Amino acid sequence: MFTLADSHVHLDDTAFADDRDAVIERAGHAGVETMIIPAVDADSWPRIKTLCASHRQLFAAYGLHPMYLEQHAPEHVDALSSWLDDASVVAVGEIGLDFHVAGLDHDLQRHYFTSQLELARERELPVIVHARGALEEVILTLRRIPGLRGVVHSFSGSEQQARQLWRMGFHIGLGGPVTYERAQRLHRIVTQMPIEYLLLESDAPDQPDASHRGQRNEPARIVEVLRSIAELRGESEASVAAATTANVRRLFDLDRRAS
Numbered sequence: 001m002f003t004l005a006d007s008h009v010h011l012d013d014t015a016f017a018d019d020r021d022a023v024i025e026r027a028g029h030a031g032v033e034t035m036i037i038p039a040v041d042a043d044s045w046p047r048i049k050t051l052c053a054s055h056r057q058l059f060a061a062y063g064l065h066p067m068y069l070e071q072h073a074p075e076h077v078d079a080l081s082s083w084l085d086d087a088s089v090v091a092v093g094e095i096g097l098d099f100h101v102a103g104l105d106h107d108l109q110r111h112y113f114t115s116q117l118e119l120a121r122e123r124e125l126p127v128i129v130h131a132r133g134a135l136e137e138v139i140l141t142l143r144r145i146p147g148l149r150g151v152v153h154s155f156s157g158s159e160q161q162a163r164q165l166w167r168m169g170f171h172i173g174l175g176g177p178v179t180y181e182r183a184q185r186l187h188r189i190v191t192q193m194p195i196e197y198l199l200l201e202s203d204a205p206d207q208p209d210a211s212h213r214g215q216r217n218e219p220a221r222i223v224e225v226l227r228s229i230a231e232l233r234g235e236s237e238a239s240v241a242a243a244t245t246a247n248v249r250r251l252f253d254l255d256r257r258a259s
């Protein structure tokens with residue numbers, strides 16, 4: 001069996017309220033021994049902190065997600081700055097731009113995104129980025145702030161955009177969508193990209209793999225993502241598991257934290 005790392009899982013979500021411990025246990029049985037839990041709004045920070053404090057394999061990221069724009073207030077950025085003082089935090093996230101969902105003010109999203117990128121740079125923390133209908137602008141924004149590192153999660157852009165990101169040293173998070181037969185563009189990216197920039201993710205409870213379409217997703221299912229990626233690249237599952245787990249440990253500096 002392999003050791004796997006889920007680089008993006010919303011385990012604090014209410015979708016797991018009734019069986020969270022069982023979900024964590026199933027993940028462990030599937031080899032998922034490391035999980036990164038990104039926040040969506042200020043209300044989620046305390047519950048993620050509590051959750052991660054009671055499970056050594058869970059690691060917290062704090063941030064303000066663009067889709068939850070209406071829950072954010074200007075003072076949350078200052079509050080976030082204090083939350084990032086906590087030595088157990090591994091990243092700033094989930095942050096980014098979403099121009100796909102209607103009714104979310106673009107300028108206000110830009111304000112929160114840039115402020116949080118600045119915080120990440122100050123603290124030398126990696127960022128977990130959400131980009132939907134806005135990848136071009138996200139890449140331009142990341143370029144404008146030198147010294148950033150991180151991951152664009154649930155990548156759905158072009159081959160050229162993927163290449164731009166890994167050349168900037170950014171990682172690409174891939175999950176359930178890569179298991180879909182029609183995802184030809186993603187498949188080409190998987191076969192071409194350097195493995196050192198690839199992270200596996202469940203994005204649970206969302207984005208189930210092709211065999212669990214329409215169901216609640218959970219971290220144990222990244223074995224399906226692993227299987228698809230190994231097959232596409234013509235590599236063993238063991239080598240893809242080892243490389244992507246090492247990538248997560250390196251990006252989020254987990255070995256320093258564990259010691």
Ligand SMILES: [Zn+2]
Binds near residue numbers: 008010038203
């Ligand atoms: Zn997410």
